[in-house]
Amino acid sequence: MYWLSTKQLVFSSRGGRNVKESQNLFYGRRRCVTIDREITLKEVLIAREARAQSQRELMRRLGTALISFSLNIAGPIKNNALLRRAFLEGLKRLDEALTAAGLETVERHQTDSPTGCEALWAVRGDGRQIKRLCVGLEDRHPIGRIFDMDVLDPVHEKWNRADLMLPPRGCLVCGCKGKNCASRRLHSVAEIQQVTTNLLRNFFAEQDRCSLADLASRSLLYEVCTTPKPGLVDCRNNGSHCDMNLFTFLDSTCALLPYFRRAVSVGQETASLPPEETFLQLRPDGVGAERTMLQVTGGVNTHKGAIFSLGTVCAAVGRLWNPASFKWNISEILRECAAMTRRAALAELDTISPDTASTAGNRLYIKYGIRGIRGELAAGLPAVEQIGLPALNQALTDGASLDEAGVSVLLALMTSVTDTNLIARGGMEGWQWVVRRTRDLLLSDIPPDQAASVLDTELIQRNLSPGGCADLLAITYFLYFLQHTSPCQVECVS
Ligand SMILES: [Zn+2]
Structure with missing residues (x-):
C-alpha cells in the first residue's frame, strides 16, 4: 500500500x-x-x-x-x-x-x-x-x-x-513563456520564494475572508431561527416587535455579508498596527453597514448591535489570521476584541453628556452607568466566554441540537447580562423582572424550550425584547462555528 x-x-x-x-x-x-x-x-x-x-x-x-x-x-x-x-x-x-x-x-x-x-x-x-x-x-x-x-x-x-x-507554462515571476527564465536563472531563489509566498498568502486571505464572512452570516441566521426565543423574532412569531419579522432579518443578514468580509479584511490589513487602530478603521465600514441595513429593511433596526459587536469580532479574527491554517484560539480572539475596543469605546462613553445622549444606550449610561455592549466588548466579551459558550457546549453534550442548544444559551445569558434593550423598553424594573423570572423557570424542572415558550408569552405581554442577549447568542454561535469548521466546509471558490 x-x-x-x-x-x-x-x-x-x-x-x-x-x-x-x-x-x-x-x-x-x-x-x-x-x-x-x-x-x-x-x-x-x-x-x-x-x-x-x-x-x-x-x-x-x-x-x-x-x-x-x-x-x-x-x-x-x-x-x-x-x-x-x-x-x-x-x-x-x-x-x-x-x-x-x-x-x-x-x-x-x-x-x-x-x-x-x-x-x-x-x-x-x-x-x-x-x-x-x-x-x-x-x-x-x-x-x-x-x-x-x-x-x-x-x-x-x-x-x-x-x-x-x-x-509551455509562463514564468511564475515575470510571466514569460518557456524555460528561458529558469535556464538562464533570471530570477533569484529569494525572488521566486517571495512571489510564491505572496501568491499563497493572497489566495488564502481571500478564501478565509469569504469563509469567515459566511460563518458570521450563518451565525446571524442561526440566531434568528433559534426558536422559541422570548420576546424576539423567531420562526414562530415576531416576539414583541411589530415592525419586523423573520424575513426582515433574512434580508438584513444577506445585505451584511460584504460588511463582514470587509471587517475581516480590515483586521488582516491592520494586523501590524496597534489594536485600537483596527477598531478605528472599522468604524466607517460599520456606519456604511448600518445604512445598508436600514435601506434593505425599510428603516428597521434589525442588526445595529450585531454590526458593532460581531463586526468587531470579525476584525479581531482578521488580525489573528494566519495563512497556513484555519485554527482559532477563542480566548485569544476575545482578548484581541478587548485590546481593540477598550480605549476607544470607553473614551466614547466619557464624551456622553445628558445633552448629547441621543441613543437609548447612551441615556442608560448617563442614568445608571450601564456600559452595554461597548463595555462588554472592552472586557473581552466575558458573557460569551463564561456563559454563552459553556451553556452551548453543555446543551450539546446533553444531546440537544444546535437550535435547541441556542435556546439554552439565550436563557442563560438572560439570567446574567445587563441587557440594554430590555432596560430601554421596560426600565430597570422590567429588566430585573426578566432576570428573576428566567432564573426561577430554569431552577424549576421545566425543559428549556418550554421555559422559553412561557417567557415568550410573558415578554410579549410586557412588550419586552432581550436584543442584547440575542447579539451575544449570535457571537456564541460564531465562535462555536470557528472551533468546529474546517475551511474545506465553508470556503468560497475564487
Ligand atoms: Zn521570468
Missing part, C-alpha cells in the same frame, strides 16, 4: 467504490507532521527516483493512467504548513474536477515528507482527457502556477502540453 520505500510519512487508500472513505482519509483524518527544514540535493534525487519507481509499479499493477501531483517550489525548503495547505487545495480541486468529468479514481496515495507533499492517483480514463483537465487546473486556479500535475499512461507514457498543442 505504500509507494515510497523510505521512512517518510505515507498515506494511501484504494478502491474506486469507496471514494468517500478515501476522501475522508485525505481531508478528514489527515495526519500532519511539521516539516520546515532545508533539504539536500541527495534527498531530492532519492525522492525523484522513488516517485518514478512508484509510478512504474502502480501503472504495471493497475494498467490505468496516473496523475502525479506535487508543488513547484524553489529553494531548499519544500514543505511547511502553508505549502501543505496549498497542496491540499490542489488535491481538493483535482478531486472535484475528476468527479465532474465522470473519471473514476481507483487508487490514491499521498506522501508528506521534507521533500514536499506528493500524490499519486490512479485514474481510469483517457490520458489525453486527464492531462487536459490537469492543465486547466494549473492554468486557471489562482495558485495553479505552483501545481505540477504530471499525467502518465501505459501506452503514451508521459503527456506533455505540446501533445495537446498548448504553449
Whole structure:
C-alpha cells in the first residue's frame, strides 16, 4: 500500500467504490507532521527516483493512467504548513474536477515528507482527457502556477502540453513563456520564494475572508431561527416587535455579508498596527453597514448591535489570521476584541453628556452607568466566554441540537447580562423582572424550550425584547462555528 520505500510519512487508500472513505482519509483524518527544514540535493534525487519507481509499479499493477501531483517550489525548503495547505487545495480541486468529468479514481496515495507533499492517483480514463483537465487546473486556479500535475499512461507514457498543442507554462515571476527564465536563472531563489509566498498568502486571505464572512452570516441566521426565543423574532412569531419579522432579518443578514468580509479584511490589513487602530478603521465600514441595513429593511433596526459587536469580532479574527491554517484560539480572539475596543469605546462613553445622549444606550449610561455592549466588548466579551459558550457546549453534550442548544444559551445569558434593550423598553424594573423570572423557570424542572415558550408569552405581554442577549447568542454561535469548521466546509471558490 505504500509507494515510497523510505521512512517518510505515507498515506494511501484504494478502491474506486469507496471514494468517500478515501476522501475522508485525505481531508478528514489527515495526519500532519511539521516539516520546515532545508533539504539536500541527495534527498531530492532519492525522492525523484522513488516517485518514478512508484509510478512504474502502480501503472504495471493497475494498467490505468496516473496523475502525479506535487508543488513547484524553489529553494531548499519544500514543505511547511502553508505549502501543505496549498497542496491540499490542489488535491481538493483535482478531486472535484475528476468527479465532474465522470473519471473514476481507483487508487490514491499521498506522501508528506521534507521533500514536499506528493500524490499519486490512479485514474481510469483517457490520458489525453486527464492531462487536459490537469492543465486547466494549473492554468486557471489562482495558485495553479505552483501545481505540477504530471499525467502518465501505459501506452503514451508521459503527456506533455505540446501533445495537446498548448504553449509551455509562463514564468511564475515575470510571466514569460518557456524555460528561458529558469535556464538562464533570471530570477533569484529569494525572488521566486517571495512571489510564491505572496501568491499563497493572497489566495488564502481571500478564501478565509469569504469563509469567515459566511460563518458570521450563518451565525446571524442561526440566531434568528433559534426558536422559541422570548420576546424576539423567531420562526414562530415576531416576539414583541411589530415592525419586523423573520424575513426582515433574512434580508438584513444577506445585505451584511460584504460588511463582514470587509471587517475581516480590515483586521488582516491592520494586523501590524496597534489594536485600537483596527477598531478605528472599522468604524466607517460599520456606519456604511448600518445604512445598508436600514435601506434593505425599510428603516428597521434589525442588526445595529450585531454590526458593532460581531463586526468587531470579525476584525479581531482578521488580525489573528494566519495563512497556513484555519485554527482559532477563542480566548485569544476575545482578548484581541478587548485590546481593540477598550480605549476607544470607553473614551466614547466619557464624551456622553445628558445633552448629547441621543441613543437609548447612551441615556442608560448617563442614568445608571450601564456600559452595554461597548463595555462588554472592552472586557473581552466575558458573557460569551463564561456563559454563552459553556451553556452551548453543555446543551450539546446533553444531546440537544444546535437550535435547541441556542435556546439554552439565550436563557442563560438572560439570567446574567445587563441587557440594554430590555432596560430601554421596560426600565430597570422590567429588566430585573426578566432576570428573576428566567432564573426561577430554569431552577424549576421545566425543559428549556418550554421555559422559553412561557417567557415568550410573558415578554410579549410586557412588550419586552432581550436584543442584547440575542447579539451575544449570535457571537456564541460564531465562535462555536470557528472551533468546529474546517475551511474545506465553508470556503468560497475564487
Ligand atoms: Zn521570468
